[in-house]
Every structure is written in C-alpha cells, then in structure tokens.
Amino acid sequence: xxRRRTGPGLAxxxxxxxxxxxxxxxxxxxxxxxxxxQVIIWILFAMSLDLALGYAGILTLGQAGFFGLGAxxxxxxxxxxxxxxxxxxxxxxxxxxxxxxxxxxxxxHTSGVTLLMLTxxxxxxLSEYANQARxxxxxxxxxxGIKLDPIFGMFEFNIFGKTAYVYAALVLFAxxxxxxxxxxxxxxxxxxxxxxxxxxxxxxxxxxxxxxVAIYTISAAMAGSAGALSAHATxxxxxxxxxxxxxxxxxxxxxxGGTRRIYGAFLGATIYFVVQDYSAKISxxxxxxxxxxxxxxxxxxxxxxxxxxxxxxxxxxxxxRGAEKDRE
Amino acid sequence: xxxxxLTVFLDGISYGMILFLISxxxxxxxxxxxxVNLAHGAFAMIGGYVAxxxxxxxxxxYLAAIAAAAAAGVLGGIAEASIYRPLYRKGELAQVLLTIGxxxxxxxxxxxxxxxxxxxxxxxxxxxxxxxxGFRDYPAYRLFLxxxxxxxxxxxxxxxxxxxxxxxxxxxxxxPRMARAxxxxxxxxxxxxxxxxxxxxxxxxxxxxxxxSLEPDYALKYIVLFLVVVIVGGEGSFGGSFVAAMAxxxxxxxxxxxxxxAAPYLLYAAVFVLLLWRPKGLLPPKSAT
Numbered sequence: 095x096x097r098r099r100t101g102p103g104l105a106x107x108x109x110x111x112x113x114x115x116x117x118x119x120x121x122x123x124x125x126x127x128x129x130x131x132q133v134i135i136w137i138l139f140a141m142s143l144d145l146a147l148g149y150a151g152i153l154t155l156g157q158a159g160f161f162g163l164g165a166x167x168x169x170x171x172x173x174x175x176x177x178x179x180x181x182x183x184x185x186x187x188x189x190x191x192x193x194x195x196x197x198x199x200x201x202x203h204t205s206g207v208t209l210l211m212l213t214x215x216x217x218x219x220l221s222e223y224a225n226q227a228r229x230x231x232x233x234x235x236x237x238x239g240i241k242l243d244p245i246f247g248m249f250e251f252n253i254f255g256k257t258a259y260v261y262a263a264l265v266l267f268a269x270x271x272x273x274x275x276x277x278x279x280x281x282x283x284x285x286x287x288x289x290x291x292x293x294x295x296x297x298x299x300x301x302x303x304x305x306x307v308a309i310y311t312i313s314a315a316m317a318g319s320a321g322a323l324s325a326h327a328t329x330x331x332x333x334x335x336x337x338x339x340x341x342x343x344x345x346x347x348x349x350x351g352g353t354r355r356i357y358g359a360f361l362g363a364t365i366y367f368v369v370q371d372y373s374a375k376i377s378x379x380x381x382x383x384x385x386x387x388x389x390x391x392x393x394x395x396x397x398x399x400x401x402x403x404x405x406x407x408x409x410x411x412x413x414x415r416g417a418e419k420d421r422e
Numbered sequence: 423x424x425x426x427x428l429t430v431f432l433d434g435i436s437y438g439m440i441l442f443l444i445s446x447x448x449x450x451x452x453x454x455x456x457x458v459n460l461a462h463g464a465f466a467m468i469g470g471y472v473a474x475x476x477x478x479x480x481x482x483x484y485l486a487a488i489a490a491a492a493a494a495g496v497l498g499g500i501a502e503a504s505i506y507r508p509l510y511r512k513g514e515l516a517q518v519l520l521t522i523g524x525x526x527x528x529x530x531x532x533x534x535x536x537x538x539x540x541x542x543x544x545x546x547x548x549x550x551x552x553x554x555x556g557f558r559d560y561p562a563y564r565l566f567l568x569x570x571x572x573x574x575x576x577x578x579x580x581x582x583x584x585x586x587x588x589x590x591x592x593x594x595x596x597x598p599r600m601a602r603a604x605x606x607x608x609x610x611x612x613x614x615x616x617x618x619x620x621x622x623x624x625x626x627x628x629x630x631x632x633x634x635s636l637e638p639d640y641a642l643k644y645i646v647l648f649l650v651v652v653i654v655g656g657e658g659s660f661g662g663s664f665v666a667a668m669a670x671x672x673x674x675x676x677x678x679x680x681x682x683x684a685a686p687y688l689l690y691a692a693v694f695v696l697l698l699w700r701p702k703g704l705l706p707p708k709s710a711t
Contacts, residue, residue: 153514155518200698204701206514207458207514207653207657208697210514211649211653211693212694215690215691215693216690218686218687218690219690219694222686222687226687338646339642342642345519349519381530382526382530383526383530383531383534385526386523386524386525386526386527386528386529389522390505390524392519393512393516393519394505
C-alpha cells in the first residue's frame with residue numbers, strides 16, 4: 095500500500111468531516127430527513143460491499159440478496175413475531191449473516207466469472223421466490239403493514255423521520271467502527287493479500303477459503319443490517335430490493351466514491367443519491383443515463399473513484415514537472 | 423399425450439432458438455476476449471427497438487429485422503473500438519462495471535426516446551395467426567422462430583467448421599497466445615466477430631420480441647438469462663451454447679406447464695447446482711478442460 099501524503103491534522107479533519115455532515119444535516123434539513131436516512135442506509139450498504147468486493151476482491155453482483163433478505167426478515171419479524179425494532183434488526187442481521195455463511199461456503203472456492211454467475215444465480219433464486227410467495231412477501235405489491243414499537247419504548251418512528259435518521263446514523267457509526275478496525279487488523283491485511291494473489295497467500299499458509307467465507311459473512315451481516323434499516327425507516331419492502339438493479343446501484347455508489355477507503359462509500363452513496371434526485375426531477379428515467387455515464391467515465395479515467403481525484407491530480411502534476419525537468 | 427409432448431418441445435426450442443441467437447455473440451466475447459460483457463442485452467434491445475420503430479411506421483418486417491441487425495452491429499463495432507478496447511487490459515471488476523454502465527446508459531436513452539412502456543414489434547399478419555401442423559393448430563410465429571434459428575445455427579456451424587475464418591476463430595478461442603504466434607490478427611478477428619455477435623443479438627431482439635417483450639428494462643432483465651446460456655454451455659463453446667439454450671428453453675417451458683409457481687427459481691437453483699458441479703460449463707472448449 096502506498097502511503098498517502100497526509101499529516102495527522104488532515105487525517106483528523108478527514109475523519110471529522112463526514113460525521114459532522116451527518117450531524118449538521120439533521121439540524122439543517124429537518125424536512126428532508128427521509129432522503130438523509132436513505133443516503134445513510136446506502137452508505138452502510140456500499141460499505142458492506144467494499145469489504146467483500148473492495149478489500150477481499152470477491153467478484154459479486156449478489157449483494158442485493160443480503161440487503162433484501164435483511165429487509166424482508168425485519169419486515170416479517172415486525173409483522174409476525176414482535177414489533178420491537180431492535181430485536182427485529184438483530185434477527186435480520188443474524189439471518190443475512192447465516193445465509194452469507196452458507197452460500198459463501200458453497201461458492202467461494204470459485205473465482206472470476208463463475209463466481210459472478212453463482213452470486214447472480216443466488217440473488218435470482220431469492221427474487222423469483224419472493225415474487226412467487228405472495229402470501230409471505232406480498233409479491234409485486236411489496237410487504238405492507240409493518241408496525242413498530244418505539245425504540246427503548248421512548249423514541250417513536252414518526253412521519254418526520256427524526257428517530258429513523260438518528261437510529262440509522264448510530265447503526266452506521268457502529269458498523270463503521272467494526273469495518274475500520276477490521277481492515278486494519280492482520281485479518282484485513284491478509285484479505286489484501288488474497289485479493290492480490292490468492293495462490294501465493296495459500297502457499298504461505300493462509301487459510302484463504304476460511305478468510306473469504308468470514309469476510310463474506312460479515313459483509314452479508316452488514317448488508318442485512320442496511321436492509322433492516324430500510325424496512326424500518328419506510329415500513330415497506332418492495333420486490334425491487336432483490337433486483338440486479340439494486341446490486342448495480344450499490345456497486346455504482348461504491349465505485350464512484352472509491353473502493354478500499356471506507357469513506358469512499360460515504361462520498362459515493364451521497365453523490366449517487368443527490369444526482370439521482372436531481373436528474374429524476376428533470377425526467378423520471380434520466381438518472382439511469384447520468385449514473386451509467388458517470389460509471390463509464392469513472393472506470394475509464396479514474397482507477398480509484400472520486401476520492402482518487404486528489405491523488406490523480408498530484409500524479410498529473412508530478413508527470414508535468416517530470417516533463418519540464420526532461421526539457422531542461 | 424404425444425401431441426402435448428410435441429407442443430412442449432416446439433415451445434421450448436422456439437424459445438431456445440431466440441436465446442441462442444442472442445447469446446451466441448456473448449459466448450465469443452466471453453470466451454475469446456475474456457470480457458465479462460453485461461452490456462450484451464443492450465445490443466439485443468437496441469435491435470428490438472429499431473425493428474419496433476420501423477414496423478410501427480409502416481416498414482416491412484423483414485427489412486426491419488435486417489435494419490435491427492445492422493444497427494446493433496454498427497453500434498457494437500463503434501463500442502468495441504472506443505469503449506471496450508481499453509478494457510482488455512483491465513480486471514474483471516472494471517469490465518463488469520463499465521458494461522453495466524453501458525446497459526444503464528442504453529436503458530436511460532431508450533426510455534428518453536421511446537418512453538417507459540412496452541414497445542411492440544408489429545409482425546406480419548400471417549405470422550400472428552395459428553397454422554395447422556397436422557394434429558393441432560400452432561402459432562406460425564413460433565415456427566418462424568424455429569426456422570430462422572435453425573438456418574442461422576446451420577450457417578454459423580458451416581462457417582465455424584468449414585471456413586478459414588472459423589478455423590482462426592476456433593484457434594483464437596482455444597489459445598489466443600498461440601494463435602497470435604502463428605500470425606493470426608486476433609484483435610481484428612475479434613472486432614469482426616464482435617460486430618457479427620452484436621448484429622445477431624440485434625436480430626434476435628427484433629424477431630424474438632414476441633417472446634422476450636421489449637421494454638427499457640430489457641437490457642438488465644434478460645442479461646442473467648443470456649449469461650446463463652453462455653456459462654452453462656461453457657465460455658467460448660458454440661455447440662455448448664446451442665445445447666444450453668435449447669435445454670433452457672425446454673426446461674423453462676416444462677416448468678411453466680407442470681410447476682408454474684416454482685419454475686423460475688427452480689431454474690436458477692438448477693443453474694447454481696450445475697455451476698458448482700461443473701464450473702467450466704457443460705461443453706467447455708478444449709483449452710478450458
């Protein structure tokens with residue numbers, strides 16, 4: 095890994111800024127907390143993908159499966175078992191994590207296109223099942239009638255979405271601490287190695303398959319948590335949570351911001367939803383055009399997403415200076 | 423009972439023919455150049471919309487189908503030369519992202535031009551009527567699909583098996599480095615094949631519009647199906663994709679008759695199991711075995 099040209103002061107600002115924005119937004123835009131909550135949920139979702147795809151290099155388009163599973167689990171838990179949101183959230187995370195562990199154990203010995211197809215097959219099975227099992231999921235109409243108790247019996251979910259926003263922000267912060275700690279641990283470092291050269295890692299004695307299953311499970315738990323937040327915040331689960339488009343959008347959000355940076359998910363998801371919101375106002379489907387265009391440009395021009403704009407500019411400057419020196 | 427079996431069989435292979443027509447280009451992209459091309463459905467969709475536009479404005483159906491193939495082929499050639507080429511050196515992730523980006527852009531553009539609603543291709547009257555095939559009436563359209571698919575599959579087979587172009591292409595799929603070493607211009611070969619593949623996809627999108635209905639979601643909705651054909655058949659394996667497409671068509675049709683509710687997810691579950699059992703597909707080309 096290349097050391098970045100940042101001092102401790104700059105790093106502190108870098109840490110404080112995103113969270114300051116999360117807090118300021120709460121007071122500055124009380125009428126748009128629904129939008130803010132959605133962005134926070136998708137930051138968490140994109141962060142979960144960063145662990146699997148960014149750090150461990152697991153080529154997956156199946157992340158929507160865990161998000162959807164978490165959302166349906168949280169919704170059904172609230173309807174059929176108990177309206178306690180925290181219990182429901184825990185149940186959703188547990189279900190998504192177990193599903194991630196089981197499917198991960200089955201597929202993670204493969205790689206590349208085969209792995210991609212396996213993840214697509216899994217999410218297709220889930221979405222077709224959810225579509226057919228109308229009595230359970232509501233099918234096309236979505237899962238409706240989710241009612242929740244107040245959190246700790248005190249904070250009620252209301253139409254202004256204050257509770258949902260704070261709840262989502264706190265969950266995001268908790269998962270952020272987990273992810274931050276994780277990628278800096280020896281375990282996280284070994285994932286770096288596995289992404290770059292699995293064969294060599296195996297040769298030096300790393301249990302590659304176990305490590306991949308472990309990070310895939312954690313990533314699934316995180317995505318399930320994001321799904322549960324989404325079900326709780328909107329009290330609705332639509333069939334589209336399990337679609338390829340959902341996997342596509344979360345990948346776009348992550349890549350726009352930049353992989354393997356944790357904060358890449360923050361930047362990417364925010365930009366994605368702001369752009370989607372604005373372009374959808376111009377024309378309902380214009381955002382697909384804009385997002386696709388952003389994706390193409392990001393892949394062709396920037397290797398590390400928008401957070402790479404700074405370093406890319408520095409590289410350009412260095413090359414420029416180098417060229418000047420050559421001329422002298 | 424035999425007539426019922428024959429009906430299922432005809433339904434299945436007519437569906438399979440469309441899947442084959444659209445997917446055969448994808449098998450080359452993925453087998454020859456090792457590109458994960460999630461934008462392939464977009465080319466089929468473009469072909470379909472071109473045909474829809476021409477027929478809705480009074481154009482001849484067959485001219486419309488040719489225009490569809492030409493438009494998809496030309497756009498494919500342009501995309502290959504401009505966007506795909508920088509991708510060959512990049513990893514699978516970059517390929518997945520960029521080709522999804524192309525699918526998004528196409529979906530957005532199609533919605534902006536044609537609207538978000540299904541967009542029909544108008545088939546000639548005699549294709550929309552059922553005709554008597556001895557023991558029962560059967561939709562002429564389905565027979566037409568089978569005929570076109572069979573002719574194109576036969577032509578492809580003759581070209582791939584008999585011509586120097588086919589020999590070069592097979593050599594390049596089996597071992598691109600060796601093919602380069604003996605003087606085959608693999609890049610040019612690929613551009614040509616990419617154009618033909620996109621053209622066939624456009625044709626498939628156009629004449630198959632009665633089976634896979636055209637809407638802006640088309641590019642992303644059906645790409646999984648096309649990928650399944652390619653991967654199950656074995657990347658780069660033409661015979662494999664033909665077998666896989668037919669099998670998929672027949673299994674899907676059988677599923678619709680017998681286990682209507684479970685059919686779609688059973689299909690994907692079967693694909694999942696098959697890929698775990700044979701990660702390289704049913705009939706992988708020699709280099710992959």
